[in-house]
Amino acid sequence: MAASALVGASGFGNWARLAAQQALTQDQLLEFDTFGNVSLIHVTDIHAQLKPIFFREPEINLGVGPARGQMPHITGADFRKAYGIADGSPSAYALTYNDFASLAQTYGRVGGLDRVSTVINAIRADRPDALLLDGGDTWHGSYTCHQTAGQDMVNVMNALKPDAMTFHWEFTLGSDRVNEIVESLPYAALGQNIFDAEWDEPAELFKPYKFFERGGSKIAVIGQAFPYMPIANPRWMFPEYSFGIRDENMQAMVDEVRGMGAECVVVLSHNGFDVDKKMASRVTGIDVILSGHTHDALPEPVLVGQTHIVASGSNGKFVSRVDLDVRDGKMMGLKHKLIPIFSDVIAPDPMITKLIDEQRAPYADQLAEVIGHTDENSTLYRRGNFNGTWDDVICDALLSEREADIAMSPGVRWGPSILPGQAITREDIWNVTSMSYGEAYRTEMTGEFIHTILEDVGDNLFNPDPYYQQGGDMVRIGGMGYRIDINKPQGERITDMTLLKTGEKIDPAKTYVVAGWASVNEGTEGPQIWDVVESHIRKQGTITVTPNNSVQVAGA
């Protein structure tokens, strides 16, 4: 396909211009001149956020090696400049972190699956056979999702009628539960890289791909589950399964579907953006990668070779519409729009609102209980390569409630934000902590071993080869400062580790009390992290965020 065949590569400008008007309507958000003969609708990394939330995009998202300064490793003013977004505009609020608290007052909450449903319905009105594709991390991330072992999300998503899905955190429900849900799913559960661990053969329950006849064309959708599930998440919860990138098998699947007459090949991926970019450079014949896992929201697709990579954000904040012109056995053109779900602008679909409320009703009192408040200058958020303010609160809770020298909190990318002066409910705490292995351990580690952990996690984030990255952020540390040079090799990145309470250097031979949570190892003991955080916030009453300068970053 020649680049010139692309027509209107992005619908982004349509709503960026609205900044000047200080007005936003549902029609404007949905405006799209239907193109070609096939439509894809992409949602990903919803993390069980059924209701509208606030979500602050990252301030720090560093790329190393060839990824340095490339999308999605650009934030704030540089990001706005790259896409021509005006300061203070709706798109500035949706896509960048600056002035978050004040813009949130203007533009309100984002997401909500009842609003997402309205957008899906509108696209289906234009194109009744549009494909709805879910990139995974759907059945994880909230109080009700945890209590129902994902059933609340399954019920609501089924009502949206997806055509296919791939997976990551779903597997932390345990393989028995995942198998039970997948067997009953009314749509395809895909993953060319989901293998039987014992035989190293494709798992029977998950198909590598599915064919769809759309607009008179044969479309193949190939699934790519998160490659590093047994490493980033507890392997003992799904011991029957093995994953990996397996790009040689991806190439074999692309060749197979092309051989069977696929005119357009779409990969529904949970690789993470940089891994998708590398995969697109190694595997030939993929037209579109719908990218998930790293929670990037990009207003335009990134083109690698002849593969268009679409990133659709997280937490229900965005829906991507991708219209394709598939003719004469190949994809001739693509038109794309990243639709932000402004919850006060897009009318909820009442049928889905009712369904969501039914899922939540049995837990309404638990969800709504106010545990504390933020003060008038404090915003709680997580996203970013290093500590977010929510992580600081969690680390403070671990330090005080578990009487530790040092706290460790996982560098996950999910978890909505809390505005200044906002009530913090139990639901809010669960939104940033809930998981099936939330036990808060307390143990002793030598300074040397703490260094080993930081180097190991640092390499999972800053290895210049994306195939050796896992897609999370740096482990969050409380009670200890350090310096990181992101361009150094593993073993040399982390220096100047300092115990904050004494100002002393960390002694490699000395033992420190460390509290943390989300251990991937079986048999971890301790109270659940949400109880630890709730107890801490209740004692504080009002949460005040203070600047955290304990991590010095070099080489950015």
Added chain:
Amino acid sequence: MEFSRRDTLAMGLGAAVVTVLPFRVNAAADDQIAAFTGGADMADAGITLTAPEIAENGNTVPISVDAPGATAILVLATGNPTPGVAQFNFGPMAGSQAASTRIRLAGTQDVVAIAQMADGSFAKASTTVKVTIGGCGG
């Protein structure tokens, strides 16, 4: 609480064995390569080595080698205390010159496969397999 490095790995962040310095290359690996090839040059093409980029379990890492026309394939884990993993020999009646096995890796290191071809030439493939503590995935 009794504390050891092993316990901490188990309790804290995972059970994989971790070395602080990746890419330790055991001198014994070079010796074994020299013994196998007699010091001959090795081509880059002609052998395929498939291994995960990051091991799901460093104790049992699935790898496969495929070298059409080879008479023997040597597999080495260059960072293990004992680098030798396997040598596969193929007779003239062998239907294919490919093999799969699982290997144990002491830490992040390069896995190397060298094929001896019927004409006496050699081909080499190498890939880095990372062994990590894990956890913290987004």
